[in-house]
Amino acid sequence: MTAVNTITPSAADERKIQSVKRMKEIMTAYYIDAKTAAENNKKVAWITSGGPVEPLIAMDVIPVYPENHGAMIGAAKMGIDLCERSEQMGYARDLCSYARADIACATVDGGPIGGLPRPDFLVCCNNICGTVLKWYEVQARYFNVPLFIFDTPFIHTEFSIEAQKYVRRQFEEFFVFLEEQCGRRFDGDRFEETARLSYEALHLWQDILDTTTKRPSPMTAFDAFTHLALIVTLRGTRTAVDYYTQLREEMLGRVARGVAMVPREEHRLLWDNLPIWYRMRWLSETFASHNASLVADTYTSAWSGMGDHFDDKDLVGALASSYANIYINISIDRMFESLKKKIQKYEIDGLVMHSNRSCKPYSFGQYDLQRRVMDELGVPALVIEADMVDERAFSEAQVDTRIEAFVETLRQKRVS
């Protein structure tokens, strides 16, 4: 039933993204560095995926991302085991599966890489959810290490003056916290350099995601999910900038040569919410078999969107806006505006929403968004129920049927 069978090996080879190999090398080196940090007298901080990492890098602290680790656990299909373990520890099954997997993993050093290196301190930024606050509290107690909370007030109808001031002030507090943890003065110059590198990578990432405005699209959201790892873990470093420069070259080359990730791209789709890590391949093949290409998503662009706030004259202010205005920290009406722009920019035929039991702040409101996208933009929208890491919440048969019916709708719409 998958289109893959019908394609000659050489065409499939050509479709492969060459840079993946380089990315894997970088990620391996990064995790080796992190896991041997103590031997090299380096500090390790655990930080949330949307957290302000630039000051850490400026202070030579190795940032480690439990969410990225959660994604790895999901992709390695090790989620159920760890989630069940956390349930035995008393954590309800309805909690975020990144958190559950990580909390359990810390106690057994399990998962695909034998657990994360022990943190010296934790940095939690709640611009993605309130879950991370609770999760990091749990880990701060477990490891008995300090926790820095970077609080980014949610933006319903406005990013108030009060909130702007508050976020800015926390940068100053963060610098002081780092001085205490590292036992030396905060390096302002290196911080600025890091911030610039960070924005450079964010802009490159946007360029890469934008190559999918072309028909046929040189990559899909599934590739974006994979290549996101570096913008999460290594933004602020030269490595990330170099890597994304290379990846952008490759993507532009593919555009020039007309290489399509989905061979007979017919339907261009937009994905909403986190990936379903343990079914990436299946989903990608299923969509491809229907000639549907997921050319964009709201998740990986949450990071590139941060690039819009760049201001070379006020880097702290720019970062404050970038971190507070992240996609999931804004109201559903603002989300709708953003969806609308994407639908126009990427010439989207249909929206696929992953209603993710794990991620309440991302998933609640989807029904309203779905309705508005259909009614106001005339774009069909599908909701599929799943979870990003906990496979128990996934029914392949059900999702398969839904996708098929959805593609049928798209087809009919095309004909009429």
Next chain:
Amino acid sequence: MRELEEFRRVARDPYTYAESLKKETGRPIIGSFCSYAPEEIVVAAGAVPFRIFGTRENITRADAHLQAYACSLARGSLEEALAGKLKFLDGTIFPHTCDTIQRLSDIWRLNAGIPLHWDVVLPVKLNTESARDYLAGVISKFRRDMETGLGVEIGEDALIEAVALFNRIRGNLNTLYEMRRKSPGLIDAGDLHAVVKSSMVMDRRDLAAKLEALVEALRRTEPRDVDGLHRLFLAGGVCSHPEIYSLLEESGGVTVWDDLCTGTRYFEGLIAESGDPVAAIADRYAIRAACPAKHASLVSRGDHLIRAVRESRARGVIFLFLKFCDPHAFDYPYLKSSLDEAGVPSMVLEVEEQLPPEGQLRTRLETFVSLL
């Protein structure tokens, strides 16, 4: 007892109460979701704060907006709004707490058909200087937004008066709780629940007087004999199932204190009556027992629980959680192990709109109580 009648009536049917209050006085009724809604400002603006509790009926309309994995408080409240049962509300306040309320606020603003809407985007931490400044800033902002929304001016005197009024109310609720902690046979737990619930709904001036009258009446009351019952403590979120109290008694237990949103967390802590009232309101939020969606410190919730349990001389703790409530579910293993270390037995009850089937619940409670 005559002094209890009105509380029972209001708790049973808060909507009818609010509707007639509005008709009689013409004052705006302002809905809110949690104990972090600055009710003092609402009262100073001449309006009546009204706590929304959700529904116990079947949820159908809310299904179009909220997935089944949202807590029953969010789903149930939305259901009530969409069913038109909250038409008497002039506006709603959404203090920022959990991820669910955060999104419910958007959905509510766009669908509930209630004219006014205020988001009070509180800080998530309460223990740093910048967070406290921000907190005070948010409350001043809310005061301004409320003035604009209702077209009134909230004078300094009105605010000072409202603060004093809430101190009276909270002080009396606290007294009631303390009286009952000393002598649990003085008033039924179900009645006390009705008193707290109506305190979140009634005209606050009227309420203050009625609470005082109740305290006086109870001073003259001979407590019922409950010596054979085990003293219990309730901890968790919202309790909208008062029938649990009688079930508990039938199982051999009696609640003597709680750490609930619909309990002590609503009234604990007084507001300083000197200095800037807005700053004083903010200070109370920063020092009172924190809800799990807020961060006061890594250990404050466990410490608070142990202290409160000790003071109450409770023999066991019953955790009462709404299913799908993240903040409480995250704290549970930690709180449970704090209790374990202190040698206090506990059990957990997870409820949705409905309590678990009565027979099953009774067996669980009886087993727990018999082991104390």
